[in-house]
Amino acid sequence: MNGIAIGVDVGATKIASAAVTPQGKVVAARQTRTDAGQGPDAVIARMVTEIEALASARNETVIGVGIGVPGLVNPGEGLVIRAVNMGWQEVPLRSQVQERLGMRVPVYVENDLRTAARGEAMFGAGRGVKDFVLMTLGSGLGSAAMVDGRVVHGARFFASEAGHLALDVNGRRCKCGLKGCAETVLSGPGLIAETREILRAGIASTLQDRDTLTPQDILYAARQEDAAALAAMDKLGEWLGIVMATASAWLNPARFIIGGGLGLAAFDLIARRALAEYGVRALAASEDGAELVRSQVESSAVGAAALVLAG
Ligand SMILES: [Zn+2]
Structure with a gap:
């Protein structure tokens, strides 16, 4: 597999994102404030800005975007059911990110601990x-x-x-x-x-x-x-x-x-x-x-x- 995957970890205080090769190597990384108090719309807009900045910084095909969220997530629907620390309730994160992104790529949404487990399984202590x-x-x-x-x-x-x-x-x-x-x-x-x-x-x-x-x-x-x-x-x-x-x-x-x-x-x-x-x-x-x-x-x-x- 060629190209890069973009991973976004949104937390109560910061949004960390990275462009990652299929081998798990970080080739570019960014970080910005979440400012969760501004509401989901503003936070999603900032996430999209970060994703697009990473995509345009690398002259490589973006395979997809994965987003980890600290809360209860329905990954099949890309829905954040509840994220208490951010004050989110029933936020259809995947569709909202997909609508705002300039590129057509698959977007995945998952609970942040489950994304961490997948990371360990693929590239870390879970191998x-x-x-x-x-x-x-x-x-x-x-x-x-x-x-x-x-x-x-x-x-x-x-x-x-x-x-x-x-x-x-x-x-x-x-x-x-x-x-x-x-x-x-x-x-x-x-x-x-x-x-x-x-x-x-x-x-x-x-x-x-x-x-x-x-x-x-x-x-x-x-x-x-x-x-x-x-x-x-x-x-x-x-x-x-x-x-x-x-x-x-x-x-x-x-x-x-x-x-x-x-x-x-x-x-x-x-x-x-x-x-x-x-x-x-x-x-x-x-x-x-x-x-x-x-x-x-x-x-x-x-x-x-x-x-x-x-x-
Ligand atoms: Zn308890």
Whole structure:
């Protein structure tokens, strides 16, 4: 296959886009503000501007455009059902982009975690297996699952949403309103809350008496062997292993891919604990062990381009 695919990752704050070769190589990239407060029309107009700028910068045929959106997406209809962070509801994104684009090319729309999973499958840490689960730890917990070589959507496009998996019915309040969702522990805010609880028990720590605490502070302290920070990382690893075992009970993936800012930064501190917990809980699935690896596709736009390249 020749030509380039254009991938667009639209987030609540920025629109990242790239021209990507069929081999997954980024040959041009752009970034602009989303300004979601201006409404879908303005955001779509900006996306089209970015796509056309990438297309005209390269003297190559554009094979298609893939767009990743943070929300509930019906990819068959190219419809964004809901994207809470952008305030979108029932936006027919594919047809609106197609209408405004000067060129006639196929346009694909998908949930951003599912585009990331496709990116990992084609060009990253998902190569070589047909069954894997991707989890991204950052400000929240994002996830997507590949089963038998296909990204899982479910009846209402809500499958493999590990962020709101109930881990502890008496746990911390989640921003969704319920208690004890996985996101309340497997995220930056979750790590901070966990550390504060450990500190409140009076443990000696360089993090005591801090007014503000960031995940970076905690990771730094853990690398200095700070007892409270290490206890918080241990808890993070334990929770990750529990979610992995839960995922295994439903999907039995061969590999778990961890991404996101916190997931990548904390990987070496939590991986061993996570695998140990998984080994205890995943029963038969753990006999062959599970692979726990870092995500490899750095650009979210590459995942979006993979929508085109995977056809
Ligand atoms: Zn929740």
